[in-house]
Amino acid sequence: xxxRGKVLNDTMRSETLQKITGGALSIxxxxxxxxxxxxxxxxxxxxxxGLIYHYFKSKEEVFIYLVNLALMKxxxxxxxxxxxxxxxxxxxxxxxxxxxEESLTGDSVLFFHIMLxxxxxxxxxxxxxxxxDKNSQLIFEKMIHVVVKGQAVGKxxxxxxxxxxxxxxxxxxxxxxxxxxxxxIPSIITHExxxxxxRK
Amino acid sequence: xxxRGKVLNDTMRSETLQKITGGALSIxxxxxxxxxxxxxxxxxxxxxxGLIYHYFKSKEEVFIYLVNLALMKxxxxxxxxxxxxxxxxxxxxxxxxxxxEESLTGDSVLFFHIMLxxxxxxxxxxxxxxxxDKNSQLIFEKMIHVVVKGQAVGKxxxxxxxxxxxxxxxxxxxxxxxxxxxxxIPSIITHExxxxxxRK
DNA sequence: GTCTATACACTGATAGAC
DNA sequence: GTCTATCAGTGTATAGAC
Numbered sequence: 001x002x003x004r005g006k007v008l009n010d011t012m013r014s015e016t017l018q019k020i021t022g023g024a025l026s027i028x029x030x031x032x033x034x035x036x037x038x039x040x041x042x043x044x045x046x047x048x049x050g051l052i053y054h055y056f057k058s059k060e061e062v063f064i065y066l067v068n069l070a071l072m073k074x075x076x077x078x079x080x081x082x083x084x085x086x087x088x089x090x091x092x093x094x095x096x097x098x099x100x101e102e103s104l105t106g107d108s109v110l111f112f113h114i115m116l117x118x119x120x121x122x123x124x125x126x127x128x129x130x131x132x133d134k135n136s137q138l139i140f141e142k143m144i145h146v147v148v149k150g151q152a153v154g155k156x157x158x159x160x161x162x163x164x165x166x167x168x169x170x171x172x173x174x175x176x177x178x179x180x181x182x183x184x185i186p187s188i189i190t191h192e193x194x195x196x197x198x199r200k
Numbered sequence: 201x202x203x204r205g206k207v208l209n210d211t212m213r214s215e216t217l218q219k220i221t222g223g224a225l226s227i228x229x230x231x232x233x234x235x236x237x238x239x240x241x242x243x244x245x246x247x248x249x250g251l252i253y254h255y256f257k258s259k260e261e262v263f264i265y266l267v268n269l270a271l272m273k274x275x276x277x278x279x280x281x282x283x284x285x286x287x288x289x290x291x292x293x294x295x296x297x298x299x300x301e302e303s304l305t306g307d308s309v310l311f312f313h314i315m316l317x318x319x320x321x322x323x324x325x326x327x328x329x330x331x332x333d334k335n336s337q338l339i340f341e342k343m344i345h346v347v348v349k350g351q352a353v354g355k356x357x358x359x360x361x362x363x364x365x366x367x368x369x370x371x372x373x374x375x376x377x378x379x380x381x382x383x384x385i386p387s388i389i390t391h392e393x394x395x396x397x398x399r400k
Numbered sequence: 401g402t403c404t405a406t407a408c409a410c411t412g413a414t415a416g417a418c
Numbered sequence: 419g420t421c422t423a424t425c426a427g428t429g430t431a432t433a434g435a436c
Binding site: 014 | 402404405
């Protein structure tokens with residue numbers, strides 16, 4: 001999972017490693033796991049081909065490393081926004097605002113694209129599927145509390161909470177896909193449209 | 201675009217061609233354009249490797265053919281559902297019901313997966329992007345009329361119609377992505393959750 | 401740590417037998 | 419129409435010089 005088995009998740013070992021992961025992120029996001037090649041990644045970083053193998057032992061390991069990074073960033077957003085100690089609708093508002101205004105803009109959207117590629121093509125990377133499933137479940141559990149509480153106070157629309165959350169998360173992934181093609185879309189989409197999914 | 205340049209879109213030339221497109225559909229849907237190989241496709245059809253090249257001149261041509269098929273099926277659904285001569289909300293209800301209950305179930309979902317793969321990785325197939333953009337625009341135009349009319353009669357929520365439609369279409373693509381992983385989700389998602397995006 | 405050169409398998413596409 | 423055999427090019431990963 002982690003390169004050379006010693007790198008911590010919070011701080012990168014060296015500047016070179018940052019260059020590699022940065023280049024790999026953009027290439028994997030654009031071409032997917034199979035379409036990305038080590039040659040393209042090397043060219044994107046400006047470094048030499050063989051050097052990547054000094055930091056990662058395989059292409060698959062680079063990809064899994066980046067997906068885990070994306071999973072961590074995503075979970076962090078959900079955990080920070082859903083404080084669960086005040087108005088549940090306020091939590092959902094903060095979450096939606098953060099997702100639309102921060103996660104789906106600039107370079108941050110690359111992490112969503114990586115997730116997209118992992119979901120669309122990662123069926124044959126078992127280790128990947130495990131991590132994704134585990135993290136998705138944690139996010140789901142976190143949201144269920146807020147949604148149910150929101151329904152109790154009459155702010156969230158009726159319906160199966162699992163179905164509502166699935167709808168919500170689906171729209172985010174779908175929006176990320178749209179922004180893949182056309183970068184001009186985000187400007188007209190505000191968090192209010194995302195909240196429409198849950199609003200009573 | 202069309203195999204050997206003479207095949208009509210409505211009727212397949214032979215049973216063999218159907219086998220090829222069927223196998224190719226499932227492989228492309230699962231692996232994406234780059235991850236799919238002609239060998240895998242041949243194995244999925246049960247036919248020999250070289251035979252595919254008797255019907256299509258390249259892997260790219262097979263993919264583009266299938267994406268166009270998916271685009272046509274998608275457009276057909278939108279055009280049939282949005283009659284535009286009655287209650288606009290009724291149109292949106294019909295559309296949502298068809299999408300959830302027919303398009304996102306069984307083998308039909310493979311066409312959405314193909315679209316997903318094309319959107320996620322088709323940036324470097326220019327011919328593809330053209331067709332997708334053209335068809336997307338037609339769908340958008342068709343929907344705008346209904347959404348604006350729905351807002352006029354107070355059934356559709358306020359907001360930028362383009363943003364509302366983008367939200368709606370994003371959720372569908374996102375749901376297709378979810379069903380890629382977990383086939384059990386569709387059972388709890390009804391068209392009502394999709395309509396929540398537009399409901400006032 | 402960083403680079404170039406290379407081994408080796410796989411892929412897309414073609415040729416040609418039946 | 420259908421098949422097997424094959425070619426040229428590309429891809430991952432490694433070896434080894436500096």
